[in-house]
Amino acid sequence: MAEAQFRVDYPNSKTRSSRIFALDKKAAQVLQQISEAPWNGAHFLTVLPAKDGKDATDAAYLRLSHPDGSPADVFEELRHADVVILISCDTRATGTAEAIAKVAFANKTMIAGLALAEGKSEGVTNEVVASLRPYASVLVVAQDNDFVPAMLTALRA
Amino acid sequence: MLRKEVNDLLTQTDPGTPMGDMFRQYWIPALLSSELPENDCDPVRVKLLGERLIAFRDTEGRLGLIDEFCAHRGVSLWFGRNEEGGLRCPYHGWKFDHTGQCIEVPSEAPESGFCEKIKLQGYPLVQIGDVLWTHMGEKDTRPELPEWEFSTVPAEQTFTSKRWQESNWLQAMEGGIDSSHVSFLHSGGLNSDPLFKGAKGNAYNLADKKPVFEVTESDGGLFIGARRNAEDGNFYWRITPWVMPSFSMVPPRGDHPVHGHFWIPIDDENCMAWSYDYHPTRALSTDERQAMMDGHGVHCEYVPGTFQPLQNKYNDYMMDRAAQRRGDTYSGVKGIAIQDGSLQESMGPIIDRTKENLVSTDNGIIMARHRLRKAVTALRDKGITPPGTIVSHQKVRSVAKVLGPDDAFAEACVDDLKVRPGQKQTSV
Ligand code: FES
Ligand SMILES: [Fe+2]
Numbered sequence: 001m002a003e004a005q006f007r008v009d010y011p012n013s014k015t016r017s018s019r020i021f022a023l024d025k026k027a028a029q030v031l032q033q034i035s036e037a038p039w040n041g042a043h044f045l046t047v048l049p050a051k052d053g054k055d056a057t058d059a060a061y062l063r064l065s066h067p068d069g070s071p072a073d074v075f076e077e078l079r080h081a082d083v084v085i086l087i088s089c090d091t092r093a094t095g096t097a098e099a100i101a102k103v104a105f106a107n108k109t110m111i112a113g114l115a116l117a118e119g120k121s122e123g124v125t126n127e128v129v130a131s132l133r134p135y136a137s138v139l140v141v142a143q144d145n146d147f148v149p150a151m152l153t154a155l156r157a
Numbered sequence: 158m159l160r161k162e163v164n165d166l167l168t169q170t171d172p173g174t175p176m177g178d179m180f181r182q183y184w185i186p187a188l189l190s191s192e193l194p195e196n197d198c199d200p201v202r203v204k205l206l207g208e209r210l211i212a213f214r215d216t217e218g219r220l221g222l223i224d225e226f227c228a229h230r231g232v233s234l235w236f237g238r239n240e241e242g243g244l245r246c247p248y249h250g251w252k253f254d255h256t257g258q259c260i261e262v263p264s265e266a267p268e269s270g271f272c273e274k275i276k277l278q279g280y281p282l283v284q285i286g287d288v289l290w291t292h293m294g295e296k297d298t299r300p301e302l303p304e305w306e307f308s309t310v311p312a313e314q315t316f317t318s319k320r321w322q323e324s325n326w327l328q329a330m331e332g333g334i335d336s337s338h339v340s341f342l343h344s345g346g347l348n349s350d351p352l353f354k355g356a357k358g359n360a361y362n363l364a365d366k367k368p369v370f371e372v373t374e375s376d377g378g379l380f381i382g383a384r385r386n387a388e389d390g391n392f393y394w395r396i397t398p399w400v401m402p403s404f405s406m407v408p409p410r411g412d413h414p415v416h417g418h419f420w421i422p423i424d425d426e427n428c429m430a431w432s433y434d435y436h437p438t439r440a441l442s443t444d445e446r447q448a449m450m451d452g453h454g455v456h457c458e459y460v461p462g463t464f465q466p467l468q469n470k471y472n473d474y475m476m477d478r479a480a481q482r483r484g485d486t487y488s489g490v491k492g493i494a495i496q497d498g499s500l501q502e503s504m505g506p507i508i509d510r511t512k513e514n515l516v517s518t519d520n521g522i523i524m525a526r527h528r529l530r531k532a533v534t535a536l537r538d539k540g541i542t543p544p545g546t547i548v549s550h551q552k553v554r555s556v557a558k559v560l561g562p563d564d565a566f567a568e569a570c571v572d573d574l575k576v577r578p579g580q581k582q583t584s585v
Contacts, residue, residue: 006505007505007509007512012512012514013514083516083517085517110517112517112520122568126565126568129371129565130563130565133371133563136369137367137369137370137517137518138369138370138371138372138517138518138520139369139370139371139372140371140372140373140520140524141371141372141373141374142374142524143374144531146527146531147524147527150523150526150527150530151520151523151524151527153158153159153160154158154159154515154519154523154526155515155516155517155523156158156514156515
């Protein structure tokens with residue numbers, strides 16, 4: 001194969017620490033389905049609704065869970081993260097995007113936003129995009145949920 | 158990174174491969190019209206999708222694109238005599254018409270009907286604008302003729318060139334939608350190239366080197382938006398459409414002609430980089446056309462008599478280290494086209510994508526591969542016609558525009574992103 005002719009198969013990167021956040025219930029369902037595949041150490045995290053009366057934009061009140069339902073701590077999760085991806089299907093989680101972004105920015109980690117448009121109206125998706133835009137240095141609107149594993153594989157998550 | 162089997166799937170286009178079948182769904186550029194300038198002119202060798210073909214224009218002006226090799230004993234018909242309504246093999250005189258049908262076998266009596274049994278593979282060749290297009294797939298799946306705006310505007314408004322690139326088509330195409338390289342590789346050219354300089358948008362480009370990217374899907378492919386800071390909290394957007402499998406259009410600058418590309422596989426290790434340059438509403442000026450012919454902008458200079466760039470891998474692309482140190486050019490290579498071509502060829506004939514380390518800003522490329530993969534498997538497994546074959550998918554434009562902070566670019570530019578006959582491109 002031509003491509004193999006001159007590149008020797010030495011590794012050229014170490015494992016990344018990817019943190020993938022589902023900002024709403026629908027996004028959490030999509031992540032749940034793919035989180036079982038073997039990934040390179042990616043953490044899949046679901047954002048739970050803020051407790052009543054708590055400021056959703058304050059990371060101190062952010063409630064996160066792992067796929068098995070055990071709680072996760074946003075500061076701990078982002079401490080060594082290289083890749084942070086926020087996935088959202090609807091706008092309910094606007095405040096939590098800000099909460100996560102503040103922690104990621106403090107750590108100088110960039111954020112990618114992914115809006116899943118499958119089954120959503122254009123209006124809803126545009127609102128999702130607008131809610132992620134202030135925090136994401138790259139934003140993707142995907143029409144089908146299969147893009148999530150394709151993107152995570154491409155990013156070596 | 159991309160797994161090896163997906164890399165193979167997307168990069169291999171010979172007959173019988175899934176991606177080869179997908180390319181054969183489209184009308185693709187095969188030759189410049191100027192390569193067959195008159196009836197009975199010299200036949201031209203063309204290799205497309207791994208097939209060696211010969212193009213000719215017969216005595217009556219009919220265009221043919223047929224198997225290069227004579228059906229008798231395999232001689233290249235490039236040596237043929239183009240005369241009296243067909244191409245005659247110089248070895249034993251067999252003659253073929255523009256469809257590849259054998260119309261004369263001198264050794265056999267015409268009454269025998271022998272020659273009717275001999276037919277070379279042939280494809281239609283149609284002139285639209287200054288390009289000759291072909292469709293190499295089945296006749297019953299042949300789509301309507303393409304209507305890309307650059308090839309349908311009057312001749313004085315458009316210019317097309319092509320250059321041979323010694324790499325697989327996909328890495329060349331990916332370069333065309335890789336918006337994040339522009340701030341580096343091409344940073345030297347914005348203020349000097351006659352086909353770019355003077356646009357107000359250039360100042361935004363140079364002032365904000367860290368654009369933010371947004372990728373959305375379109376009917377035919379993608380829109381890739383790059384956003385930079387403008388005045389008063391607004392954003393300067395540059396939007397690149399990509400239409401499957403390999404059309405893209407660079408966002409405009411000022412009132413300069415708009416340009417873009419097609420990348421068409423020659424075989425798995427070579428492609429033809431097509432570059433068009435047109436203005437939707439006015440004739441190109443003499444200076445603009447001259448600059449294009451001289452190899453400025455997205456065009457290049459050639460080894461005389463060929464489509465091989467003058468700066469090529471056999472002369473290290475005329476690398477100028479002093480210019481690189483001074484910062485006149487970022488890579489030391491002159492000219493946008495060869496800056497791209499040189500680096501894409503340097504990846505090797507077919508880049509091993511298992512070794513890449515993509516980052517989030519590569520999402521345009523990630524999404525394009527995803528869509529290609531879905532389209533190619535849908536065609537292979539279910540016979541679904543891929544996006545980009547229908548004319549409405551082809552009627553796209555690139556855009557450069559200043560938008561408010563909360564505008565969704567695809568929505569705010571929905572009309573600007575469409576071809577609007579008689580109306581200028583949306584540009585800053
Ligand atoms: S920095 Fe992108 S290929 Fe090297
Ligand atoms: Fe480029």
